[in-house]
Amino acid sequence: MSMNRPDVVEALPRMVVDPPAVPAACRGRLVERARWQWRPADGGDPAAYAEQFLAEHGLDLRDLARPTHRHQHRHGVCGAALYLSAAAAALLAGGPPGAPNPADLPEVAVVVYAHTEADTTHPGPPPPWWHGTWTESWSPHQHADAVTAIRRAIGHGEVYQVNLVGHASAPYTGDPLPALTRLGRLPGARYGGVLTGPGWAIGCASPETLIEVRGGTLTTRPIKGTRPATTAGRADLLASAKERAEHIMIVDLERNDLARVARTGSVRVDDLFAVRRWCDLWQAESTIHADVADGLGLADLLRAVCPGGSVTGAPKLAALDHIAALEPVGRGASMGALGWVGPDHIDLGLTIRTAAVDGNAVHVWAGGGITWDSDPAAEVAEAAAKTTPVRAALTGR
Structure with missing residues (x-):
């Protein structure tokens, strides 16, 4: 991925990159064995195809209760x-x-890896990286108008909460992998890493667990509620009735999602509204656990938890309708899922704080949850605060 042309973007990367949530024993040792990618024109059920593809390549995840x-x-x-x-x-x-994906990426990708003992680094420094001016998908005024439209829908009883997301893109030259790797190393990035493909790459610095399956236990850690990482910001987040109400709505939604694929009566919230730090922000996070139901496979798990409630809203399908009507640019690689699938565990992060690169541009996304108490100007400012560390990492600051 050394030049701003699709034919050269497909070249081998100059550095070793690891995808998010890769086990420590695998870092820096991965070699690709097989790959499957899906776009809507391919048709069919991508969750079922992904499960089948993994089973064919040694990762049988058709009964997660019995790895x-x-x-x-x-x-x-x-x-x-x-x-x-x-x-x-x-x-x-x-x-x-x-709306259509603004980046030329597949909508689903599965990459199977083995280990190598060989040195997979590429000698020589990468070409200089540069990106141009960001072009925003909407102005602050348009963003604020969308917040007002959601508040109106809440007033009409159509939804309780909707997450709105904006997009920005910039042209680039050079090798983007070092910049995406910097992004993945931001403080608090539980799902930090890079995934590459022919003509594209995704860099992730997400702190949020969409779904983890380990030892027969399902875990999700929704994040909702943001303040500056100062003493006053932490106190304000803990005291905010608006943020707590918004957060608990999503916790309830995630509890219901897990209940669809868990043993009856096993869903529990073990940590409610805990304040964690990501870069220069405080964020509220809860931890929800449940026991895996017998016979649960990867495809059904993905159908139950995708898309993540913290980036859609409640009720989920109604929120998706409003998102499709209001957001002018597709969410692309953001607000989806990215992580690791092993023979004995699954660990997928929600792709917030995520950037993507195709043959023409680098893309970033940011947003926030809108409730009846949301202030449009404050929501615009919150989205800007979330995207600032991402853009700074890409630039090299």
Whole structure:
């Protein structure tokens, strides 16, 4: 990915990059064994195709209550990266996909890896990286108008909360992988890493767990509520009735999502409205656990939890309708899922704080949840605060 041309973007990267949530023992040792990508024109059910593809390559995830290593050893694979765009996630939920993807990316990708002991680094410094001026998908005034439209819909009883997301893009030259790797190393990035494909790459610095499956337990950690990372900001977040109400709505939504694929009566909230730090922001996070139901496979799990409630709203399908009507540009690689699938666990992050690169531009997204108490100017400012560290990392500051 060394030049701003699709034919050269497809060249091998000059540096080793690891996808988000890759186990520590695999870092810097991955070699691609197989790849499957999906776009809407391909048709069919991408969740079912992904499950089948993984099973064919040694990762049988058709019963998550009974993980097995048998096929993994036979095929020699250590795991796979799994990516779903926001549009693909919406389709899995039965909702509208929204505006077209502004980046030339697949909507789903699965990359199966094995280990290598060889030195996979590429000698020599990468070409200089530069990106031009950001072009925003909407002005602050248009963003504020969309917030007002959501408040009106809430007043009419159509929804309780809707997450609105804006997009920006910039032309670039040079090799984007070092910049995307810097992004993945931002403080608090639980899902920091880079996934590459022919003509595209995604860099993620997400702190939010969409779904983790480990030892028969389902875990999700929704984040909702943001303030500057100051002493006063933390106190204001903890004291905000608006932020707490917004957060609890999403916790209830996520509890219901897990209940669809969990053993009856096993869903529990173990940590409610805990304040965590990401870069220069405080964010409120809760932890929800449940026991995996017998016979639950990867495809059904994805259909239950995608798209994440914290980036859609409640009720989820009604929120997706408003998102599709109001957002002028598709969410692309953001607000979807990206992470690691192993023979004995799944760990997918929600792709907030995410950037994508295609053959023409670098793309970023940011937004926030809108409730009846939302102030349009404050929501515009919050989205700007979330995207500032992402843009700074890409620039090199």
